[in-house]
Amino acid sequence: MNSAGKFLILMMLFCNFSCGVNNYPDQKKIEGPKPIWSTRLPGKAGIYNDGLIGLPVYDGKIFFHSTIFTGEKGEDNRIHALNLETGGIDWTFPCDFDPNKPMFFWGKPYLFENHMVIKMSKFEPFCKFDRILCLNLDNGSCEWKIEMPETLSQPTCKDVGGYDNQFFFVSESNKETIIFRGDVLIGDTSSMLTLRPSYGYKKLEINSSSFNTIEKTNQSLFLFSTKQYAQQSDLNAKESTICLLDLKTGNKISEINVLDDDDYSVTDVVLYQDMIYCVSGRKVFCLNPQTGTIEWTCKATDIFNFVTTDMLVDKDLLFLWGVNRYIGLDLKNGEIIYQHEITCGNAAVFDGIVYLISRDGKLYVVDILTGEIKQKISSPENNFLTGCKPRVFEGKLYVFDYFNAYCYDTDFNSNAADLK
Numbered sequence: 539m540n541s542a543g544k545f546l547i548l549m550m551l552f553c554n555f556s557c558g559v560n561n562y563p564d565q566k567k568i569e570g571p572k573p574i575w576s577t578r579l580p581g582k583a584g585i586y587n588d589g590l591i592g593l594p595v596y597d598g599k600i601f602f603h604s605t606i607f608t609g610e611k612g613e614d615n616r617i618h619a620l621n622l623e624t625g626g627i628d629w630t631f632p633c634d635f636d637p638n639k640p641m642f643f644w645g646k647p648y649l650f651e652n653h654m655v656i657k658m659s660k661f662e663p664f665c666k667f668d669r670i671l672c673l674n675l676d677n678g679s680c681e682w683k684i685e686m687p688e689t690l691s692q693p694t695c696k697d698v699g700g701y702d703n704q705f706f707f708v709s710e711s712n713k714e715t716i717i718f719r720g721d722v723l724i725g726d727t728s729s730m731l732t733l734r735p736s737y738g739y740k741k742l743e744i745n746s747s748s749f750n751t752i753e754k755t756n757q758s759l760f761l762f763s764t765k766q767y768a769q770q771s772d773l774n775a776k777e778s779t780i781c782l783l784d785l786k787t788g789n790k791i792s793e794i795n796v797l798d799d800d801d802y803s804v805t806d807v808v809l810y811q812d813m814i815y816c817v818s819g820r821k822v823f824c825l826n827p828q829t830g831t832i833e834w835t836c837k838a839t840d841i842f843n844f845v846t847t848d849m850l851v852d853k854d855l856l857f858l859w860g861v862n863r864y865i866g867l868d869l870k871n872g873e874i875i876y877q878h879e880i881t882c883g884n885a886a887v888f889d890g891i892v893y894l895i896s897r898d899g900k901l902y903v904v905d906i907l908t909g910e911i912k913q914k915i916s917s918p919e920n921n922f923l924t925g926c927k928p929r930v931f932e933g934k935l936y937v938f939d940y941f942n943a944y945c946y947d948t949d950f951n952s953n954a955a956d957l958k
Contacts, residue, residue: 569900570915573944574934575625579604580635582612584920584940590617591646591697591748592886593929593936594654596675598622600929600936601654602943607640607661615641619678620943622931629678640664645696646748648705650722652676655698655705660691667691670698670707672725682725690716695744699751701758706730706785708749708762713741715764719785730788739766745778745803746816747847751785752809758785763804763816778804780816782827792827799837805847810869815856817849822858824872836872850887850906857892857906859885864894866909876909883924891948893928893935901928901937903950913950918942 581604589603600622605615614635619628632641640661647656658669668691670684692710699706703722708715714734720727735742746763760783766776782792794814796804802819809815813833814825824833838845846860855875856867859882866875881897891912892904899921903913916922917939929936935946 568916568918570913571946571950573918573946575945576918577620577625577627577943578941579614579618579938579943580616580630581605581614583608583610583614589615589643589925590656591644591927593927594647594649595622595929595931596649596652596654599628599675600931601675602938603641603643606644607642607664613637615643617641617643617673617678618943619675622934622945625943625945631673631678631680633678645698648698648700648722648751649675650700650703650705653681653722655700655720655722657696657698657707659693659696660688668709670720670725670727672722684720684725684727692743695746695749695762697749699749699760701751701785704785706749706751706760708744710743715742715744717760717783730785731783733764735766739768739776742766745805746807747805750807750809759783759791759809760785761807761809761814763807765803778816778818780804780807780814780825782809782814792830794825794827794830794832796821796823796825796832802845806849808849808851810851811854813869815849815851815869817846817858819845822849822856822867822872824869834872836867836874848885850885850892852887852906853890855906857885857887859894861897864892864904864909866906878904878909878911884927886928886930888930891930893930893937895922895924895926895928895937897924899923899939915946917944 594601599619602618605613617631642658642661645657647654652675654673654675660667667688668686672681674681689711690709694710695708705720705722707718716729717731718727719730733742744762745765750761752759764779777795777797780794783790799819799821804816804818807816816823820838822836826833846858850857854869858865863877863879864882865877883895883897885892885894890906892906894902901915901922902911920939922937922939926938933948935948937944
């Protein structure tokens, strides 16, 4: 064979090897289906671990938030509106990234028409106060901004709730908690309810992690948990109180005290079919808001105890997920139906299917009724991040890893489209 022929063969081998390196996903073993599309989010820091909870959707766009402020070189913590069909970035807020003005979004926003109201919690030493922003979802412009006093910017609920054109958020001082209401369209706010500690206690704070606004029988409700701390020590605290508030009148409908698990507080509360469910460490409670009574209590007693801060309810089943396993409880009596030892980081449920991001960086698709794992998916490039709460919209699943946003078909039995 002449030298030209040898050179041609070498070039062909080199091209094949090069294509093998770059071709998706030959160099990384991918479990489960390929995404329909993948979008590289701006920035080089690659820490997309907190931000908009629930990946809100509006008018063909889904909203991803890049990073919390970490000080990592190359981070770009802004909000990006991605096209649901193609993954292309339609707009970014703010247009230009300023590392001296970090955008610390970390919570669930409230959407009304083409407006999104979101809370930016204080992040010292860069910002010493909370901010409430309203974005126009058509173009990504900021319509108004509220800067809360530093004295009312203690760590508390990061979510914004609402109904119609009214939005609600929580602020705390070093003694009391205030629930504010505001007008989405103009940003005017006023205090709706002030929760103060009772005699002998020095402060009262909301300890449930999310702002649960509920539309039920023509009522708009806010479900939350509070805890009071005594004068002599923060460790000397009263039991948690589960409160149900009518947002239209500002009146409490129900207050129920629960005896927390040792060294824990209530961290999550859910209203489902007229019953309230809450979790405190290894304990789970079912409460009747009509009678003010506790219907049942379930407490893990294993040597390797289950501790959780979050839960989901769907299809008449309570799904608890935490650092060492997930558990399914019967809503009627609190009995354990199943449990699976997967180290859970985040989860969301849609129509009886739980999308669970494990601390091993994989995404598990779980039947909430049986606990059976239907599918295991690994990220094409890195690991899925536990700060991401998966989102399903119109048959598509949206998640992200360190650098990329992904869209998957939820019909995992069919062949997903090739990566675009």
